[in-house]
Amino acid sequence: MGYGGAQEQDKHKVKGFKDNETICAVSTPPGFGGIAVIRISGPQSFEISRKIVHFLPEEPETHKIYFGTLNSFIEKTAIDEVLVSTFHQGKSYSGEETVEISCHGSPAITQWILQELVSAGARIADRGEFSYRAFINGKIDLVQAEGVLELVESQSKRAIQQGLRQLKGGLSLKLKNIQSDLLYVLANIEAAIDFSTEDIEVLNKETLFARTKRAEETLGILLSTYEHGRLLIEGLQVVLFGAPNVGKSSLFNLLLEEARSIVTEIPGTTRDVVESILLLDGVRVAFFDTAGIRESGDSVEKIGVQKSRESQSKADVIFFLFDGSRLFSSADVEILRGLDLKKVLILGNKIDLFLESEDQRRNKLKAVLKKSDLFLNQNELDLFVQKKVLFISTKENKSREIVLNSLREHLTNNQLEDEAVISQARHFENLSRAADFIKQGNEAISHGADAEFVALDFKAALICIQETLGERFDDQIMDFVFKQFCIGK
């Protein structure tokens, strides 16, 4: 066919097909290190990287290293001094055009760079995706392929577990709202197209535009939460609290010891509060060891106690330690009284010193707490003792896992419950894409584009939103049309 071929007009870049997309991820182990390597693989690797790697030549050579300053695509500032290696298609690990950025090894920098790359058009790689691509492109052999199969398998199990549960309540609610706005708009557009001869009243352009504008704005706000997302920028703040000599420092050391290789000690800002950071499943967790609290006449110690109390106000989680080989004392109750109970997790330490069943320990603690007026009713107390109390021994390594697991649980369940915040790179990437499409759609509306072109963008956006929600696009638009309009000739 002679006509129909086209040139130029590249503003509508096509996204949406997994295997053709350019992916990126940090390839070095998580945490602080001398350097970190970010790998970008896929047909647009050079093009996308160039948006932040300004010094990358027009036609990079393969297996060549370039040095220069990485610039932010979003904020127009310098990010880091980096080495950039380039690999041509067919000559890289994945078999695709590949760029590797070696930057300084701080999670803050790697996260920043990833975010820049996503904004420039890449997406975060799935687990094992580089290997998957290497396999598909014939770059790795059968034995290695077995490993890939396992990854794909675990991927699909995760996909099943994914969906709504993983999204925090507030976020999924906001997304559902955007979804229903898009469905509403698309139903109107499609009804106007497919049932134009019917006696139906579809909403006018302005009303629909108001909806899509609203969707664009909501999505924009959501996306900005990713940038300022507390989890990724500030991480989780955990304060260790308790009377002197209950084992706070031992716990602190236990928690951080094993992870020594991926931990950098940051000296506390004061002598009394020591801060140390651990990366837990990619989330930065800052632990604060505080001075033991007791009423004292000593003025220096008083200052320390004062600092301890202050540090709890900015904490997300308070580990309240007591000596589990003894009774929870009235002094403990008094300290507890000064804390925000919603943040508190009670850790009964030193259980190795006194053999007792966990139930017995719990019941004893319950009896003490019952005498205090800290809980409104029995139910609240029962729940607290059941959910918020752990018994550990800082002498035993397994206690470390017990404590870290409670933090993991906190991360998935409690964190940011009422706020709609995007904390996952995957969601960010999917939703950025949705936002792009909605923006394009809105531009198309304002340029007076015909309905079927406008629908193209909003439908693409809807599919991205539904993917994030763990739903699948399947004729929901027509269902909506039939619900909303009386159609039938």
Added chain:
Amino acid sequence: MSGFDFDVIVVGAGHAGIEACLAPARLGLKTAIVTTNIDRIGYMSCNPSIGGLAKGHMVREIDVLGGEMGLAADATCIQYKRLNSGKGPAVRGTRVQSDKHKYSAYMCDRLRNEPALSIIKGEVKKLILNKSCCEGVVLSDGSQLRARAVIITTGTFMNAVMHFGLRQVPGGRIGDDSTVGISNQLAEFGFSILRLKTGTPARLDKDSIDWSKTTAQYGDEKVFPFSFRSPKVLPLPQIACYLSRTTAKTHQIIRDNLHLSPMYSGIIEGIGPRYCPSIEDKIVRFADRDSHQTFLEPEGLNTNSIYLQGISTSLPESVQDLFLRTMPGLENVKILKYGYAVEYDFIEPTQIWHRLETRNIGRLFLAGQINGTSGYEEAAAQGFIAGVNAAHLVLGRPEFVLGRDQAYIGVLIDDLITKGTLEPYRMFTSRAEHRLALREDNTIERLKIDSERIGILSKTDQDKSTEIVNARSELYININETKIYPNQETLFKLAAIPTSALTKSVSLADLLRRAEVNVFHLQSFGIEFFNDPLIFEPVEIAIKYEGYIKRQNELIAQAKKFEELLLPLDLLYSDIRGLSREEVEKLCRVRPRTLGQAQRISGVNPSAIQAIMVFLKSKKSRQEAGFV
């Protein structure tokens, strides 16, 4: 021919049956069509119109491939409309009203004049099955007709029951019996058979209507016939349709009598189409509306019968008498035929292949409403594809399947086979993910190569389509390659359009992409375009919407990778790691032919697609390494 009476036998002479028998007959195969009622070949049992959005697209596709529907609709058109003419190019659709008797007569004539085709009056009672192969049919008089392939196109007639209020009458249409026997035989063979429902409105006597109370609606003056083979001028005189409405009184009567409706008293189990509800359905579901519009459509030039569009009903005759007379113009109306609902068997379409041959029984093809669709165009499209594939089977040629990126027909069949259907399936433009590429204007370009491969169209017709494509191509190149420069003469011409001046030289294509410029304006720059919309319209669209079309083409190219990855039919999904039990079950049932089709099965997740891909790849490299 070694014990076979025919190469292909087609059972049923509706819109599917006609295309199904013409295709093999025109390819020179000895073909028979069996029908109980020769007077009703190509009969329009419901509305007297052909085309519509997405449906009109399919009529053009059938035409380019060598089918008959477009020619028949053009020849019998009594009102022409291009729907959505004010909207974008991809969603403009042609719809015509036809003189239903002339349409039927036209088709009957075509069938009679096809040398390789025999028309047999008779009722098919049974299929002749040999192992898992169909070898012919048995008629009610006991005679056997043996054939190398059989196509069933019995429409709404299988175990059909008509409902007039609470009264039930066996039959698929007034005046025609239902077909009993085949569906029971198929059920015995393990086919899953479900029930659907559809309905039709009353037909009214033209002379009893007070037309002054209705509003006339005329068709378009500009006509783009369905067929590129049709004359550019329609042969029949054009008439108007008339608009009327239901009133509050109509709704009251219907509400008061709902208990007499078989739908609302629970007698009808079959699922009806949501896009074509009965009037009682509309009134219940959209209770806040106090009026619904209806078109009074003449069923032909020489008939008194008026079709009452949008008012299908299964309420008893006495209630129809009452409520119809509450509508403006119908106060004294005489009813020629009452509306009714019909319930019928259909075969769950996930049990057939893309070539429309059934999976359980070889050499047996199903097409039309028996596969759960609704509409003449959907039926004809399937009839054509079944006809071609039956012929290919007999001739030992490969199967003929159209892609979703190629034709609405491809979307239709792939949807049916991959997803099945719960209601009578009707085509909408929104069902096509590549809608922007599937336009009416580029039908020839989309299907020309396939059409030539099939070889039904005569040499003359093929040359004609080549001529059209070449003329478009030439014009396209011309507009793209002609440059204009910002000189005095150009400025003068631009001001006359009017459009803004140029700062640098541009091609005429760039100029044409401006919203206010159309192809006629290019004449002043020396472009000659024969003044034929068949030529210049597609070119104008291709240039004006180039950006969007390009984007759509990129999406198609991406999807291709998955569409071209064939899945072995004997693939053991249970062996693939990473698939959930539900996914294995669904994949085993549908047995997708490509990875792309697997992707469209609802409940099959993206990770499953990745798992299948890895599995196939590792199997291949295992084989290459000599492991298996």
